[in-house]
Amino acid sequence: MSASFLKCSALIGSALLASPALMAGEAVDFEFSGKVGYEARAFFNDALHAGQPGNSNSSVFVEPEFYWQWNNGDDSLTFVPYLRADEHDSRRSHADIRELAWIHVGDDWELRTGIRKVFWGVTEFQHLVDVINQTDSVEDTDGEDKLGQQMVNLSLVRDWGILDFYLMPGFRERTFAGTEGRLRGSLVVDTDNVSYESSAEENHLDTAIRWSHTVGDFDMGLYWFHGTNRDPVLTESGSNLLIHYEQMDQFGLDVQATIEDWLWKFETIYRDSTSDSYVALQGGFEYTFIGVMETAMDVGILLEYGWDSRGETNTVSAQDDLYLGARLTLNDAQSTEFLAGIGQDLDHSSYSLFVEASRRFGANWKVSLDARIFDTDESIDALYAVRKDDMMQLTVERYF
Amino acid sequence: MLRLPNKPIKTLLVSALLISAPLLATSTYAMTPEQRGLEISIEAKKRDIGWKDTETEMKMILRNKQGQESLREIRLKSLEQDDDGDKSLTVFDKPRDVKGTAFLSFSHIQEADDQWLYLPALKRVKRISSRNKSGPFMGSEFAFEDLTSFEVEKYNYKYLKDETINGLDAYVVEQYPTDKNSGYTRRVVWLDKEHYRVQKVDFYDRKNSLLKTLSFEEYNQYLGQYWRSHRSTMTNHQTGKSTTLVYSGYQFGVGLKDSDFNKNSLKRAR
Numbered sequence: 291m292s293a294s295f296l297k298c299s300a301l302i303g304s305a306l307l308a309s310p311a312l313m314a315g316e317a318v319d320f321e322f323s324g325k326v327g328y329e330a331r332a333f334f335n336d337a338l339h340a341g342q343p344g345n346s347n348s349s350v351f352v353e354p355e356f357y358w359q360w361n362n363g364d365d366s367l368t369f370v371p372y373l374r375a376d377e378h379d380s381r382r383s384h385a386d387i388r389e390l391a392w393i394h395v396g397d398d399w400e401l402r403t404g405i406r407k408v409f410w411g412v413t414e415f416q417h418l419v420d421v422i423n424q425t426d427s428v429e430d431t432d433g434e435d436k437l438g439q440q441m442v443n444l445s446l447v448r449d450w451g452i453l454d455f456y457l458m459p460g461f462r463e464r465t466f467a468g469t470e471g472r473l474r475g476s477l478v479v480d481t482d483n484v485s486y487e488s489s490a491e492e493n494h495l496d497t498a499i500r501w502s503h504t505v506g507d508f509d510m511g512l513y514w515f516h517g518t519n520r521d522p523v524l525t526e527s528g529s530n531l532l533i534h535y536e537q538m539d540q541f542g543l544d545v546q547a548t549i550e551d552w553l554w555k556f557e558t559i560y561r562d563s564t565s566d567s568y569v570a571l572q573g574g575f576e577y578t579f580i581g582v583m584e585t586a587m588d589v590g591i592l593l594e595y596g597w598d599s600r601g602e603t604n605t606v607s608a609q610d611d612l613y614l615g616a617r618l619t620l621n622d623a624q625s626t627e628f629l630a631g632i633g634q635d636l637d638h639s640s641y642s643l644f645v646e647a648s649r650r651f652g653a654n655w656k657v658s659l660d661a662r663i664f665d666t667d668e669s670i671d672a673l674y675a676v677r678k679d680d681m682m683q684l685t686v687e688r689y690f
Numbered sequence: 691m692l693r694l695p696n697k698p699i700k701t702l703l704v705s706a707l708l709i710s711a712p713l714l715a716t717s718t719y720a721m722t723p724e725q726r727g728l729e730i731s732i733e734a735k736k737r738d739i740g741w742k743d744t745e746t747e748m749k750m751i752l753r754n755k756q757g758q759e760s761l762r763e764i765r766l767k768s769l770e771q772d773d774d775g776d777k778s779l780t781v782f783d784k785p786r787d788v789k790g791t792a793f794l795s796f797s798h799i800q801e802a803d804d805q806w807l808y809l810p811a812l813k814r815v816k817r818i819s820s821r822n823k824s825g826p827f828m829g830s831e832f833a834f835e836d837l838t839s840f841e842v843e844k845y846n847y848k849y850l851k852d853e854t855i856n857g858l859d860a861y862v863v864e865q866y867p868t869d870k871n872s873g874y875t876r877r878v879v880w881l882d883k884e885h886y887r888v889q890k891v892d893f894y895d896r897k898n899s900l901l902k903t904l905s906f907e908e909y910n911q912y913l914g915q916y917w918r919s920h921r922s923t924m925t926n927h928q929t930g931k932s933t934t935l936v937y938s939g940y941q942f943g944v945g946l947k948d949s950d951f952n953k954n955s956l957k958r959a960r
Contacts, residue, residue, distance in 0.1 A: 407813045445954055548818070625787075654785070689789070
């Protein structure tokens with residue numbers, strides 16, 4: 291974690307503790323919850339890159355949540371620290387503050403101050419428009435784990451939609467696997483050598499404005515983001531990769547049409563930075579068969595297509611890719627679920643496949659079993675570096 | 691989020707039904723069983739109008755055939771709408787792995803409901819299809835459609851007979867869902883004559899065999915008018931499983947507003 295992030299956290303923490311309501315000793319509700327977990331990975335093949343460990347890896351993690359609310363719920367404070375300890379990769383052993391935020395609710399507005407996570411978007415296989423938080427990429431390969439982002443967010447509720455303003459003082463660097471980590475490129479990213487386009491470096495004040503609204507069957511969002519590009523430019527230097535973060539402007543649109551059993555989804559972005567300016571889109575549908583074969587089970591079918599104007603480069607994950615998925619929900623007391631998906635590159639023979647299964651045991655345990663398969667013969671494809679990292683992953687979580 | 695202006699036709703329909711009810715009552719002898727069933731249902735709905743807003747906590751106890759139990763804890767906020775179905779916000783506390791998951795629903799009398807789900811792990815709000823009426827709610831014996839507010843327009847009716855139930859004189863009325871996505875061909879409902887409270891419901895599946903029975907107990911009256919059952923049990927005759935709902939801490943007139951039912955409130959609901 292950077293010094294500025296820690297400083298920001300300390301500042302928010304002390305400001306909140308000194309807030310008048312808390313000082314006055316008004317009724318404050320406190321709640322403690324969270325989870326601890328164990329994760330085991332088994333890789334099917336020997337490691338491809340120098341320095342990588344054997345074919346198994348264990349890891350433990352903890353994510354407690356502290357929550358206070360006062361002022362009849364109009365004020366709340368949430369604190370969610372996160373810690374993972376990994377058997378092999380010292381960079382995957384890491385700590386983060388996922389959330390440390392004060393939310394104040396007014397009649398038709400909310401002010402959210404602190405470290406938070408914000409999700410934008412509607413599609414399932416790729417999250418193009420989701421731009422606020424940095425990816426915590428050592429967590430998993432799906433890019434859905436995010437680092438906390440420091441921000442002030444004013445949200446206004448109007449008849450014509452919800453308008454959100456974001457001021458983001460300070461930037462979070464992406465996490466990268468170390469030499470001893472699997473699921474990485476052939477070269478290790480040198481996280482000690484980071485350069486920025488902005489002279490303010492990681493202290494650049496990023497801004498964003500987003501409008502979102504529901505009209506009948508349509509839910510939509512439109513935004514402009516101005517600030518540090520969360521995706522770094524990586525350049526080769528000896529046996530390392532150097533990290534450079536550029537400034538960017540990004541415009542994004544997401545739309546979902548919910549029509550009977552069909553969910554139609556579409557996302558698009560235009561990103562403009564010094565080294566690149568491009569358009570990308572992801573769109574498709576999700577259809578659910580309810581109560582298949584006279585049972586309580588639901589089967590969902592997902593189909594999405596991703597396109598990127600930059601075409602084939604190893605930094606683009608979906609330049610002309612088709613995704614197909616199936617979700618089986620048993621709707622039983624243990625919430626048993628299966629999800630399988632495949633992403634196929636239409637320009638050459640390259641695909642990634644995943645299967646996820648999860649079930650609750652007793653009142654407080656959850657067990658997930660995931661498999662991921664990557665296959666490509668093309669050295670230019672983003673998957674080429676992880677072609678020997680097919681794996682099974684078992685996760686056991688205890689909620690408290 | 692924000693509700694579109696309602697179609698005036700619906701308003702007219704509801705008003706017409708409400709106004710005509712007392713007129714019909716004066717001429718019961720001339721009514722067909724269908725008219726009688728409709729009249730009883732309109733009166734039941736009429737007695738439950740004007741509660742404005744409520745908050746309550748609910749425990750859901752799921753029991754399988756072997757008697758093993760699992761528990762869900764849920765909090766509910768509801769806001770009555772003058773000319774449409776209710777708005778409601780449902781927050782899950784237990785099981786703990788779904789804690790913080792929240793569900794926002796704008797129910798409509800005839801068109802499909804609008805529904806959003808908030809997934810706290812991803813901080814994601816997802817609009818979901820409301821066509822899934824017949825599916826189980828959280829693995830329980832309650833289908834989604836069993837938990838939505840009663841609206842007169844959702845069924846066609848037929849009065850069957852009078853009968854004594856739970857020591858009370860009751861009307862027995864058959865209800866035929868108008869929505870083709872309903873999991874039922876019909877429901878048979880017992881309403882006590884004095885307060886028009888539902889005492890029991892038999893549910894018949896798509897093959898018209900008896901699927902489930904729902905029994906209501908422990909009715910309390912609020913604001914001198916509105917009756918709420920604090921304990922109800924749904925028994926599935928085909929699987930031997932059952933689910934009991936236990937309500938506590940009912941509050942009326944808590945001052946909920948439309949602004950408590952949008953995507954922002956969904957994200958911070960807990």
